[in-house]
Amino acid sequence: MAPENDRLNSRAGDPFSPIAGHYDTIMEHVNYGRWSHIAESLASLLPRPLMHLDAACGTGLLMEHLRHPDWHSTGIDLSAAMLEVAKRRRGLANLARADLCALPFRETFHLITCLFDSMNFLLHEDHICTALLSLRQALLPDGILYFDMVTHKMIADHFNNESWTERHGNFRSSWRSTYNQKKHICETRVRVNTGRISVTQERVYAVEFLCDAIQSAGLRLLAMRNAYTWGAVNRQSPRIDFVAVKQGNDAYDTRFQEVEQRIKRDLKRPKR
């Protein structure tokens, strides 16, 4: 399936628009330091100046953590509302509206990050395959793709037909999640105070499918790890980190193993 720019031109609306202005506050508890630390560790394998793409960058929270003088970061996202917040609040220059499945880049980036479940928002296996091809095309030879996915365990434990309210200083967010286990799709409704409701859907994918899709896209899987520990993935892993490389050789693998050990060790420290 070739979604091309269907989603960019869709009249379906922007599901993140009702919460974009409150997203940073709602996500205050999220550990962006872990993602940025792992991205920086992976970047130690790559040349400088480093061309970096944060794919599905949202409001640019991760890009803010990854500001470095020798990094040139670009952010893309499908949501105009999320990008508006990124532009306004962070003064990030290189931001554009684009679809993960039709990225307007060819051999441009050393490192691509695509985190906080962003790939789970693609609801068809074909779209995952198309996105991986598109991400691969955007990578330079030997470039690294670092993305994560939430699993059935995460959704079953926290988003399985639950309703709850969170307080954030001067506003509150009300959440309702519905998990269709047959379709592997979780729908989450979020409302800030009495405002419009954001309705998003995420799909959980089998690890075997994802590994095949990575390989079919012409990427080589370097690591698939429990995102919180970088230990082995099993049925109890709530979120999985995937690291894949475009081309690469054995020497690269040895250097990657050192970085991997360092990440694993660092994640044991408090606050990672």
Ligand SMILES: C[S@@+](CC[C@H](N)C(=O)[O-])C[C@H]1O[C@@H](n2cnc3c(N)ncnc32)[C@H](O)[C@@H]1O
């Ligand atoms: C949970 S948010 C994560 C945002 C950001 N990565 C972060 O860490 O805060 C998921 C993001 O994926 C974006 N997204 C969903 N589908 C997309 C697509 N097909 N192409 C580009 N972005 C997409 C949404 O607009 C949203 O900003």
